[in-house]
Amino acid sequence: MAVRAARLQGRQTGIVPTMGALHEGHVSLIERARVECGFVVATIFVNPTQFGPNEDFTKYPRTLDADLQMCEAAGADLVFTPSASDMYGQHAQTFVRVTKLSESLEGAHRPGHFDGVSTVVAKLFNIAEPDRAYFGQKDFQQQLIIRRMVSDLDFPIEIITCPIVREADGLAMSSRNRYLTPEERATATELSQTLKMAQKLAAETQLSAAEISQRMQQRLSGTPGIELSYALIADPETLEPLEDRQVTAVALIAARIGKTRLIDNEILQFR
Amino acid sequence: MAVRAARLQGRQTGIVPTMGALHEGHVSLIERARVECGFVVATIFVNPTQFGPNEDFTKYPRTLDADLQMCEAAGADLVFTPSASDMYGQHAQTFVRVTKLSESLEGAHRPGHFDGVSTVVAKLFNIAEPDRAYFGQKDFQQQLIIRRMVSDLDFPIEIITCPIVREADGLAMSSRNRYLTPEERATATELSQTLKMAQKLAAETQLSAAEISQRMQQRLSGTPGIELSYALIADPETLEPLEDRQVTAVALIAARIGKTRLIDNEILQFR
Numbered sequence: 001m002a003v004r005a006a007r008l009q010g011r012q013t014g015i016v017p018t019m020g021a022l023h024e025g026h027v028s029l030i031e032r033a034r035v036e037c038g039f040v041v042a043t044i045f046v047n048p049t050q051f052g053p054n055e056d057f058t059k060y061p062r063t064l065d066a067d068l069q070m071c072e073a074a075g076a077d078l079v080f081t082p083s084a085s086d087m088y089g090q091h092a093q094t095f096v097r098v099t100k101l102s103e104s105l106e107g108a109h110r111p112g113h114f115d116g117v118s119t120v121v122a123k124l125f126n127i128a129e130p131d132r133a134y135f136g137q138k139d140f141q142q143q144l145i146i147r148r149m150v151s152d153l154d155f156p157i158e159i160i161t162c163p164i165v166r167e168a169d170g171l172a173m174s175s176r177n178r179y180l181t182p183e184e185r186a187t188a189t190e191l192s193q194t195l196k197m198a199q200k201l202a203a204e205t206q207l208s209a210a211e212i213s214q215r216m217q218q219r220l221s222g223t224p225g226i227e228l229s230y231a232l233i234a235d236p237e238t239l240e241p242l243e244d245r246q247v248t249a250v251a252l253i254a255a256r257i258g259k260t261r262l263i264d265n266e267i268l269q270f271r
Numbered sequence: 272m273a274v275r276a277a278r279l280q281g282r283q284t285g286i287v288p289t290m291g292a293l294h295e296g297h298v299s300l301i302e303r304a305r306v307e308c309g310f311v312v313a314t315i316f317v318n319p320t321q322f323g324p325n326e327d328f329t330k331y332p333r334t335l336d337a338d339l340q341m342c343e344a345a346g347a348d349l350v351f352t353p354s355a356s357d358m359y360g361q362h363a364q365t366f367v368r369v370t371k372l373s374e375s376l377e378g379a380h381r382p383g384h385f386d387g388v389s390t391v392v393a394k395l396f397n398i399a400e401p402d403r404a405y406f407g408q409k410d411f412q413q414q415l416i417i418r419r420m421v422s423d424l425d426f427p428i429e430i431i432t433c434p435i436v437r438e439a440d441g442l443a444m445s446s447r448n449r450y451l452t453p454e455e456r457a458t459a460t461e462l463s464q465t466l467k468m469a470q471k472l473a474a475e476t477q478l479s480a481a482e483i484s485q486r487m488q489q490r491l492s493g494t495p496g497i498e499l500s501y502a503l504i505a506d507p508e509t510l511e512p513l514e515d516r517q518v519t520a521v522a523l524i525a526a527r528i529g530k531t532r533l534i535d536n537e538i539l540q541f542r
Contacts, residue, residue, distance in 0.1 A: 094423035152365035
């Protein structure tokens, strides 16, 4: 396999797992891997097991030709694009579950989602045998869960979490942004604006985490066109909701805008 | 790590995971690995997560000095003897589950047992990065589950199942045999005798699998000192109980003799 050949040449391998429909956020992951690794593998796989029965698996955007061009331009040495039947044999019956971290927030709203994620990432790690793996901070809970899985199952892999890439007006890049109508797209900026507000309140006032969470919820609940799933400040390691101030925290938001569910987050530094 | 160094020298690594209290069965695994691999790792870890709350974890035999001598004599290059806290960090919360195959037989009698097994074996695979792993046929369901896990999660590892090693009178070697009183030890030969009977009936009569299973159950239920858990003939891939004859099957027995639970099995060839 190409990765083992690269290792025998002393090259370290970086993997960038994606579901395709690539945007500048994905590109930043591949570019970072290119800088840090001698051999870069991007994977494109719309993983059916991480979608719920009423979610957007069938209509999830698939833009393979453009994706391959972006991977190459960003510096990937190899793009792995398996089919669902390549990945899941007829008798497949194994899953990897990270328990506590996957029960709240996205896990509570999307039952089974993180089992699908942790299992497919474990598979990709075993297939590609990378030295490093790159994930976006945008899926904050996901990167925590992957880090936990890697630590708990002793994968010999370093997880690198890369900063969120945003549009000029602050909207976090997401493959699902293309679902938004122009009006919804305008409304969606409220998510990052609310996170900025939370950052400012943490840095410049003495409000507690609970009070700031409440302000985030009030702001988003009061915005027409936004159906809030959650908005809160949590511990950045355990994801437990915070009442009090602590040095570092994470503010997390999930909301439906029209039919599109978006998530976003920012690290908060309390003064 | 020693295994990566061995790989760079072009040597393949074999792993023999054990819970210690080694006997000739374990030795046969290490010797087989020694023949087939350039670098042999034996592991000794009494894994708490595969014992139920009322099982024999605390009294499971621990004979480390003798084990290390046996590993060396059998040709192990390295013996990995982690502590429970080495293996399970304070925040560990991840498990690997093979679903269907782990629900019947031992899985039904020992809830959670196979989650513990598959999780610790996944960890050992990630720690040692072997090319091959050796398991005994004595734990028939276990080796099937590990094979399934390896296939489903794409571990780049070949699983080798080695024949059961028996005492002169047929009793399958097991670390738990040392729990038996002399009287129980004599009774225990009924398990392998019953399997021999099943093999003979499959090879030499036209009895169905269901009929042979029934004779196994009758024989063991009628033996004083044996408390039968199960005795049946099953498909050797799916472990589903067989009604009819098929070319190859497996006869499986589990029974309590005194306080000691023993298992045994034999492959059957129907005529």
